[in-house]
Amino acid sequence: MRRSRAWVAAVAVLALAGCTDAVAPAPSTSASTAASFAAGAEGAGDPYFPTYGNGGYDVGDYDLRLRYDPARGELNGTATITATATQDLSRFNLDLAFLVARKVTVDGRAATSRSDGNELVITPAAGLASGAAFTVVIDYGGKPQALNNKTLGVGGWLTTRDGAFAIGQPESASTWFPVNDHPSDKATFSLAMTVPGGVEAISNGVPGARSTAAGWTTWTWRESNPLAGYLAFVVIGQYRVRVGTHAGRPMIIAIPESLPATGNAARALDRTGEIADYLATRFGPYPFAAYGGVVLDDDRVGYALETQSRPVYGNTFFRGSANATVVAHELAHQWYGDSVSLRRWQDIWLNEGFATYAEWLWDEHQGERTVQESFDRAYANFDWSIPTGDPGVDHLFSEAVYVRGAMTVQALRHTIGDDAFFALLKSWPAEHRDGNASTEDFIAAAEKASGKDLGDFFEAWLFGDRKPTY
Structure with a gap:
């Protein structure tokens, strides 16, 4: 949405x-x-x-x-x-x-x-x-x-x-x-x-x-x-x-x-x-x-x-x-x-964060601002008090879900590299096609794709209440 x-x-x-x-x-x-x-x-x-x-x-x-x-x-x-x-x-x-x-x-x-x-x-x-x-x-x-x-x-x-x-x-x-x-x-x-x-x-x-x-x-x-x-x-x-x-x-x-x-x-x-x-x-x-x-x-x-x-x-x-x-x-x-x-509504960032990220990809594809420029504009002055991975019912459709979700996706890209990242963008919907999934499932998929322990990364970007280091 x-x-x-x-x-x-x-x-x-x-x-x-x-x-x-x-x-x-x-x-x-x-x-x-x-x-x-x-x-x-x-x-x-x-x-x-x-x-x-x-x-x-x-x-x-x-x-x-x-x-x-x-x-x-x-x-x-x-x-x-x-x-x-x-x-x-x-x-x-x-x-x-x-x-x-x-x-x-x-x-x-x-x-x-x-x-x-x-x-x-x-x-x-x-x-x-x-x-x-x-x-x-x-x-x-x-x-x-x-x-x-x-x-x-x-x-x-x-x-x-x-x-x-x-x-x-x-x-x-x-x-x-x-x-x-x-x-x-x-x-x-x-x-x-x-x-x-x-x-x-x-x-x-x-x-x-x-x-x-x-x-x-x-x-x-x-x-x-x-x-x-x-x-x-x-x-x-x-x-x-x-x-x-x-x-x-x-x-x-x-x-x-x-x-x-x-x-x-x-x-x-x-x-x-x-x-x-x-x-x-x-x-x-x-x-x-x-x-x-x-x-x-x-x-x-x-x-x-x-x-x-x-x-x-x-x-x-x-x-x-x-x-x-x-x-x-x-x-x-x-x-x-x-x-x-x-699988549960608190994981809505898996929907809205990636759809917002797709907006950034499309804008870049059209020769407008780059994905990084979209990230930088959002990152500069953002309220980090609401956790993206568990926003609460009152913030289910908030910028914490949409924009912070998209920033999390871009930060993941820089953390694991383009090859692993774009492979993950395809393997995730392929492996879970016609099904349901959770934030925990995505974290496991990202760690598998990258070969990295991403626990601290996702804790900061999805659940922390202060600006993550980037």
Whole structure:
């Protein structure tokens, strides 16, 4: 994510709400004893956001068949979720905010469900044995809303004059589909979104067949690489959608009809392929099956977000120029943040530090300031009081994460040398492709690549509260 300078957000610490006590299970056909069955945790256990996500299972795929009526503001449809139990489950939760589950089945059998705040609590007809694959089908709907926390900001489903969109970090998906909403549980994703004829619906991945019947059009999308919940998006409205190819893969650019067809936003996004190709020389092969970008002409969105395969940009970035630097930032996330995702939110510098560093690389590539000049400008007058490697919830999107993170990357380059450094920039996303990783994993990778003990280096640059020696 890249935020415009006019947009400031902070996040609030949420209360721990785990649920791991054993409960009486429904009858099970597994060999597990009844006493072993328990409810899945009500959170993924993230130290920053304990209630985000859920425990007890691992999602493999989301398949959404939805219909949105902009005139009524209603979203209805079916989510089919395939998953695997990671414990003997008597019940489990999915994250679902504001919408109502009308009918739930697990493996074709009716299940009971209830809403508990933003949690959908599901009890299957029979307990699910650890290691068992299962399928949940949820018929649900209602009038989706945004998540509006006074310190976290607004994210999730937002209605517009001609449609709606759903984006946001660190959570948004739960406002429009049932989800295990934590980056540690990634899954493939399909969307069939039916909207009134003449209205566009853009999402992640490769576009599929489009059909129109009785005045309604169904747009289909498929992301075959696992994604974190907050990286799923949908944008509905009046858009100029340009479909092409780049490097043999679909390239979809969507610009609102409210903006000029050849204006700054369009000219910036037209460089998507060029920028992605340059970043591939630094980070290795592009990790997804599609390219593109979507612009939102909405003052509520003062940021850009690295939604997988197709970033979404607030038009605020393009009001003064065809800003290609923000495009470089969000495309860098396709490697650092999307393909290789966080294991816990405190490690967000692995996303934002490297994406900011990609801005510096791109500026140098364009003949503007060098990477070292960008570093020197940041290093000269910086507040080092916030640790990059553990910034706290209130500073999750602060300069300590973005700029100090990028300075850490450049300092690492000088410490281990260009050969080891640029090899590491490629080996890291290659070795962790479609997975999750932590700061500790990166430190180990950097030490392996360089053959050096880097404990003191990372302690100073990521966790110290005073200016590191450079």
